[in-house]
Amino acid sequence: MATFRFDTRVAHDPDRVWAVLTDVSMIPKWFPAVQEAHFDGTHRHLTTAEGTLKSLVVTEDDTLRRFQYRFVEGMPQPIDFHLGTIDVLPDADGSRVVYSQEILPEALAPIVGIARYFAVRG
Template sequence: MPDFPTWSGVSTNRYIARMGSVRRHVHINRDPDTVWALVGDLARQHEWFPFSSCRVEGNKRWMTTPSGITFEEDIITHDHALRRFQYRIVGNPGITSHLGTCDVIDDGHGGSTVVYSTDMEPEALAIVVAGAAGEGLDKLKRLMETT
């Protein structure tokens, strides 16, 4: 019997019945301040995440997908020192719980690790967000490393 690789990308917490917990990350060969300059500008997330548009007013944000769905969000954390933002999707009867977190972490060698996490109910939608986050992080890396 062969060895099998680690299966990643979706929650393996077998004891959580309903909450989907997902995480994607990417390493970027740019310093964290440069990366945070884009990631931390919450009105520009559609430049790297697969949204079509983004609007911010105070601690509220509205993100619209290419299929025309708009998510209303409360911005929970926007910490430049920690290079972290967190948000909740609100006002959507199909989403009963949500917390999204994006961290830009200094790798100590002039680069950055960006981690995008989502805890979400329904759990099925968390997987979709994880996929979008993975694509977004890949695009973020391309943008950062080619400009």
């Protein structure tokens, strides 16, 4: 299983960062590989230059500021397992955003590995 974990410090209040990261329409602003995004009540639909990815929302916990999702459609080959997790933690006078992904088969790792380039902006 391929596993990735990236983190970044953001000079904004954790609640503000959480609000941006959980607003699906804002994804193209902080993750440039996504051109458009919308939520249908169960799934997030993310349009990229390569096509559309569909992800199932697994967890959206406002208290923990934890968001988890699973890609269910749109990868170039079948997915055996995927779990993406975003945690927003207090960090001094700002926030620490921790973004992790686990995926099988490992051949899909380069695709989800581009997440290291995400940029949270205020």
